[in-house]
Amino acid sequence: QLHLQESGPQLVETSQTLSLTCAVSGGSIVGASYYWSWIRRPAGEGLEWLGFVSTSGATGYTSYSPSLNRRATISLDTSRNQFILRLRSVTAADTAFYYCAGMRVPHAPGRAFDLWGPGMPVTVSS
Amino acid sequence: AIQLTQSPSSVSGSVGDRVTIACRTSQDIRNNLAWFQHKPGIAPRLIIFSASVLERGVPERFSGSGSGTDFTLTIRSLQPEDFATYYCLTDYNDYTFGQGTKLEIK
Numbered sequence: 001q002l003h004l005q006e007s008g009p010q011l012v013e014t015s016q017t018l019s020l021t022c023a024v025s026g027g028s029i030v031g032a033s034y035y036w037s038w039i040r041r042p043a044g045e046g047l048e049w050l051g052f053v054s055t056s057g058a059t060g061y062t063s064y065s066p067s068l069n070r071r072a073t074i075s076l077d078t079s080r081n082q083f084i085l086r087l088r089s090v091t092a093a094d095t096a097f098y099y100c101a102g103m104r105v106p107h108a109p110g111r112a113f114d115l116w117g118p119g120m121p122v123t124v125s126s
Numbered sequence: 127a128i129q130l131t132q133s134p135s136s137v138s139g140s141v142g143d144r145v146t147i148a149c150r151t152s153q154d155i156r157n158n159l160a161w162f163q164h165k166p167g168i169a170p171r172l173i174i175f176s177a178s179v180l181e182r183g184v185p186e187r188f189s190g191s192g193s194g195t196d197f198t199l200t201i202r203s204l205q206p207e208d209f210a211t212y213y214c215l216t217d218y219n220d221y222t223f224g225q226g227t228k229l230e231i232k
Binding site: 037045046047048049063065066099107108109110111112113114116117118119 | 127156157158159160162164167168169170171172174175176177179181213215216217220221222223224225226
């Protein structure tokens with residue numbers, strides 16, 4: 001059974017790059033039929049999908065939420081069996097609880113995220 | 127982008143009550159809808175997918191219904207462990223969540 005665990009700095013300075021890692025255990029990140037995603041929940045708000053990376057091709061196919069204005073990059077680190085979120089030029093609006101999640105492919109309608117990490121808080125402050 | 131509107135934003139109930147949460151979408155999404163349960167400090171839990179299919183291991187007091195633009199999550203006979211925030215999600219075009227409904231103890 002696959003398990004996910006987020007890690008990274010919990011405090012990031014305004015205008016810097018937020019970098020979070022999701023370690024996958026219990027199976028290969030490449031062998032598992034998943035797209036690997038990041039989702040966040042700002043304080044007092046709902047959940048927001050940020051993007052995903054697939055494991056097809058040399059670097060994987062990516063898709064991002066338009067709301068991030070091209071600030072995000074999600075990449076694979078297959079040697080460490082993990083995937084990484086980088087979010088550039090952060091502001092206080094990026095302060096949130098961040099979750100990594102797996103989306104099985106193919107999946108039944110609506111069954112997009114059946115695998116989640118426990119999440120971690122990130123605060124953006126000057 | 128598809129918009130999901132949940133109602134109510136919060137609801138209170140007692141153990142044993144029946145509770146219904148609605149999710150309306152801005153366009154027809156067929157049955158591409160899921161419901162998640164989220165408690166503070168732990169990962170969201172998938173409870174319903176394809177609008178009405180119960181995820182494995184989820185108690186049968188949870189049920190989902192609807193298609194097109196109007197969907198409902200029903201919890202019959204509330205249990206103490208059911209008090210949480212509930213989100214709907216569609217994966218019809220991209221991935222959009224509702225704003226959440228907080229279920230509190232009355």
